[in-house]
Amino acid sequence: xxxxxxxxxxxxxxxxxxxxxxxxxxxxxxxxxxxxxxxxxxxxxxxxxxxxxxxxxxxxxxxxxxxxxxxxxxxxxxxxxxxxxxxxxxxxxxxxxxxxxxxxxxxxxxxxxxxxxxxxxxxxxxxxxxxxxxxxxxxxxxxxxxxxxxxxxxxxxxxxxxxxxxxxxxxxxxxxxxxxxxxxxxxxxxxxxxxxxxxxxxxxxxxxxxxxxxxxxxxxxxxxxxxxxxxxxxxxxxxxxxxxxxxxxxxxxxxxxxxxxxxxxxxxxxxxxxxxxxxxxxx
Numbered sequence: 703x704x705x706x707x708x709x710x711x712x713x714x715x716x717x718x719x720x721x722x723x724x725x726x727x728x729x730x731x732x733x734x735x736x737x738x739x740x741x742x743x744x745x746x747x748x749x750x751x752x753x754x755x756x757x758x759x760x761x762x763x764x765x766x767x768x769x770x771x772x773x774x775x776x777x778x779x780x781x782x783x784x785x786x787x788x789x790x791x792x793x794x795x796x797x798x799x800x801x802x803x804x805x806x807x808x809x810x811x812x813x814x815x816x817x818x819x820x821x822x823x824x825x826x827x828x829x830x831x832x833x834x835x836x837x838x839x840x841x842x843x844x845x846x847x848x849x850x851x852x853x854x855x856x857x858x859x860x861x862x863x864x865x866x867x868x869x870x871x872x873x874x875x876x877x878x879x880x881x882x883x884x885x886x887x888x889x890x891x892x893x894x895x896x897x898x899x900x901x902x903x904x905x906x907x908x909x910x911x912x913x914x915x916x917x918x919x920x921x922x923x924x925x926x927x928x929x930x931x932x933x934x935x936x937x938x939x940x941x942x943x944x945x946x947x948x949x950x951x952x953x954x955x956x957x958x959x960x961x962x963x964x965x966x967x968x969x970x971x972x973x974x975x976x977x978x979x980x981x982x983x984x985x
Contacts, residue, residue: 709723709724709725709726709733710723710724710897710898711723711724711898712724712735712898712903712905713898713905714747714905714906715899715901715947715948716750716904716907716948717746717747717748717749717750718746718747720906722735722736722737722905722906723735723736724736724903724905724911727916729919730916730919730920730923731913731915731916731919732910732911732912732913732916732917732920733888733910733911734909734910734911735905735906735908735909735910735911738862738906738909739906741862744862744906745819747906747907748820748907771936771939771940772802774936775934775936776802776803776806777806779803779853779855779882780803780806780807780810782882782932782979782981783807783812783851783853783882784810786850786851786880786981788850788851788878788879788880789850790850790876791811791812791813791850792812792813792815792848792849792850792851793807793812793813793814793815793849793850793851793852793853794815794816794817794844794849794851794852794853794874795807795814795815795816795817795852795853795855796816796817796838796841796852796853796854796857797817797818797819797838797854797855797856797857797860798816798817798818798827798835799818799820799823799827800823800826800827800830801816801818801823801826801827801828801829801830801831801834801835802830803853803855804816804827804830804831804834804835805830805831808831808834814831814834815834815836815844815849816831816834816835816836817835817836817837817838817840817841818835818836818837818838819837819838824836824837841870841874844874846873846874847873847874847875847876847877847879848874848876849874849875849876849879850875850876850879850880851879851880851881851882852871852874852875852879852880852881852882853881853882853883854881854882854883854884855882855884856884856885856886856977857883858883858885858910858912859885859886859904859908859909859910859911859912860907860908860909861909862909864909864910864920865920865923865924868920868921868924868926869924872924872925872926872984875984876984877984878983878984879983879984880929880981880982880983880984881921881926881980881981881982881983881984882979882980882981882982883917883979883980883982884934884977884978884979884980885912885917885977885978885980886902886903886904886908886911886912886937886941886976886977887902887912887913887914887974887975887976887977887978888900888902888903888911888912888913889913889914889974890902890938890965890969890974890975890976890977891961891964891965891968891969891972891974892938892941892942892945892961892962892965892976893976895942895961895965896942896945896948896949896961899945899948899949900941900945901941901942901944901945901948902941902945902976902977913974914931914973914974914978917980921980921982925984925985926982926983926984926985927982927983927985928980928981928982929981929982929983930980930981931973931978931979931980931981932978932979932981933966933969933973933975933977933978933979934975934976934977934978934979935966935975935976937975937976937977938961938962938963938965938966938969938975938976938977939958939959939962939963940962941962941976941977942957942958942959942961942962942965942976943955943958943962945958945961946958946961962976
């Protein structure tokens with residue numbers, strides 16, 4: 703029997719105001735949001751006009767900054783997948799949001815496929831990708847070993863039944879295929895600084911909270927090998943800004959800029975950036 707130790711309580715600052723506990727999983731080392739909402743109510747916690755990955759909105763300075771940074775991040779993501787030593791160029795993006803990554807991948811001669819649970823985001827994505835994006839249920843209908851790359855950009859922390867989900871991804875990847883996973887890192891300095899106000903926890907939408915050791919343990923268990931780790935430096939600023947809002951009720955831009963910069967500077971030495979991109983090879 704796996705004993706999960708309670709760490710501390712975290713509030714849902716974005717939507718419900720409810721409190722949840724984080725428990726450490728003694729087998730893998732990640733933190734688990736407890737209790738986890740049932741599937742029939744989990745969607746309610748995403749019902750917010752401020753859930754930015756489901757919109758292309760630029761209503762205010764914060765959203766304009768987010769859209770600007772997203773364009774830079776997209777180019778880095780494309781550079782990453784283009785650098786992979788693969789024979790084919792068939793890609794699946796899970797939780798693809800409004801489709802910007804797939805749209806750019808298509809321009810770089812990737813054969814694109816996407817799944818997205820949110821109906822509004824999916825509609826936007828399909829306008830950009832010539833209807834290459836499907837409901838999340840489509841995962842059950844793809845053939846085994848049909849993708850060279852599967853990407854999950856800040857998605858893995860949202861999926862229930864973690865081991866079963868990873869096993870399914872393993873089956874969908876071709877031999878020597880790559881899984882690209884970006885997740886927040888609860889060992890980062892900005893997580894340490896903001897503690898329960900850290901926006902990277904984002905309970906209960908984030909069901910799991912990873913560090914580098916837990917990611918390695920989890921994928922090794924599922925016959926996959928962690929090949930490389932890369933930083934997402936802009937996340938430290940974005941997450942710090944949201945954390946400031948949760949902590950003080952205001953967008954303290956200067957404080958968030960300072961904490962984000964300090965987090966990245968410390969991470970240059972510790973490698974514990976606010977978010978990390980893991981390149982994982984099918985064993």
